[in-house]
């Protein structure tokens with residue numbers, strides 16, 4: 734799974750072998766420049782989902798429920814789920830804590846597949862005290878194992894495990910029937926997810942340990958734009974071939 738937020742890159746993913754697209758609320762940071770996912774709202778998420786759907790209509794699209802949308806009562810949560818599904822999502826992803834299983838079960842019972850997200854849940858950054866690895870001590874590891882089981886029982890079809898120790902991700906994966914998707918959680922989960930812009934090397938400043946750059950798009954784009962600028966400055970672009978007569 735990779736993230737995607739726009740029509741342009743969705744068209745490329747549509748031609749790829751990727752199984753699943755996540756329209757993540759990480760768009761708040763990657764596309765809108767915020768320092769967390771907290772500012773993301775439902776209207777903006779819906780716009781991202783419908784752009785991605787137009788670019789990759791045949792891919793399985795999971796859309797993030799933004800900050801607090803599943804915590805404001807069943808009606809509000811279901812209105813948000815409805816908007817994301819009508820925009821083209823095939824499933825929603827919910828950052829889950831103990832107690833959230835009731836609303837998750839309601840969404841599932843309403844016919845909407847739910848992917849849960851546990852471990853480092855970025856919408857909880859203020860409570861977690863920063864972007865830190867979760868489940869390192871025995872009691873928090875046991876809490877995450879119990880939570881994963883509860884979420885499976887609530888009907889989730891998959892669970893994202895973000896930034897937990899590899900051994901814990903392995904144990905959680907082994908105890909579940911549903912697939913786990915890891916990010917920063919080692920190689921023993923059933924699948925992996927990365928932010929597209931991270932795997933493409935789109936920026937220089939954000940390089941956590943778990944991200945691999947499969948290319949260096951930052952330098953490639955910078956080089957191309959500077960080549961364009963130079964050829965315009967030198968009146969070399971447009972050439973004879975690029976002009977209407």
Ligand code: KIV
Nearest residue numbers: 736757758759893926
């Ligand atoms: O919003 C997002 O991109 C995510 C992934 C990093 C799992 O939740």
